[in-house]
Amino acid sequence: MLLDRDSFQREGALLLEGALSVMGVETYRKLLGATYRGAGQRLTQPKPALLDAIMASGGLCSIASKLEGEPLRPVRLLLFDKSESVNWAVDWHQDRVLPLAREYSQPGFDRWTSKSGVPHVEPPSSLSERMVTLRVHLDDSGPTNAPLKTLPGSHQMGRLPVEAVAREVRRIRPVVHTAHTGDVLALKTLIVHASERAKEPQRRRVLHIDFAPPDALPEGLDWSFSLPNN
Numbered sequence: 001m002l003l004d005r006d007s008f009q010r011e012g013a014l015l016l017e018g019a020l021s022v023m024g025v026e027t028y029r030k031l032l033g034a035t036y037r038g039a040g041q042r043l044t045q046p047k048p049a050l051l052d053a054i055m056a057s058g059g060l061c062s063i064a065s066k067l068e069g070e071p072l073r074p075v076r077l078l079l080f081d082k083s084e085s086v087n088w089a090v091d092w093h094q095d096r097v098l099p100l101a102r103e104y105s106q107p108g109f110d111r112w113t114s115k116s117g118v119p120h121v122e123p124p125s126s127l128s129e130r131m132v133t134l135r136v137h138l139d140d141s142g143p144t145n146a147p148l149k150t151l152p153g154s155h156q157m158g159r160l161p162v163e164a165v166a167r168e169v170r171r172i173r174p175v176v177h178t179a180h181t182g183d184v185l186a187l188k189t190l191i192v193h194a195s196e197r198a199k200e201p202q203r204r205r206v207l208h209i210d211f212a213p214p215d216a217l218p219e220g221l222d223w224s225f226s227l228p229n230n
């Protein structure tokens with residue numbers, strides 16, 4: 001698979017068509033099977049088998065690391081499961097929170113919250129800027145089935161206050177990322193993004209994985225889950 005790293009770093013988004021084979025999609029669907037509970041769900045303690053699949057040689061973690069040009073590890077997993085019965089819109093925003101093992105005061109790490117019982121924090125933008133997100137499409141997301149939209153280049157603006165997000169939405173022409181089952185949409189984690197309610201809703205499962213450099217946390221802070229064999 002050709003990874004256009006320059007374009008990814010400039011635009012902040014790159015669709016990797018057919019990154020997962022039919023078997024690969026089936027593997028991820030099975031690994032996530034029992035986890036589906038509709039809408040968005042945080043996978044706060046991902047199963048070792050799921051992490052093994054992500055960390056497998058040439059797998060998703062390798063793709064994320066190649067796109068960033070440094071080794072990364074998965075640090076946050078979410079499952080979005082839109083369907084006829086569960087259909088919602090997400091307004092323009094940046095993904096800025098990291099789940100961590102425990103709250104501990106460090107300069108630049110602020111706005112601690114608890115989500116699904118796990119401490120989350122906004123890290124300094126110097127850390128977020130080194131992160132990559134992969135959205136693994138386990139179903140089609142065509143033009144009427146809530147494709148993700150991004151504002152190209154907005155990941156280079158650091159942490160944006162709400163009013164600045166609104167300003168960039170008026171200024172930058174959005175890109176709509178339709179995708180097929182098995183496609184992986186790679187994002188720079190800080191990119192401003194949104195999605196509409198599906199106009200013709202069908203099931204649309206997306207495994208969302210944020211990756212960060214393993215050594216990016218200062219002393220006293222730790223990732224919220226460890227990797228198998230770590």
Ligand SMILES: O=C(O)CCC(=O)C(=O)O
Nearest residue numbers: 080090095146195206208
């Ligand atoms: O999958 C979606 O529709 C929205 C996802 C989203 O907002 C996010 O990844 O932060």
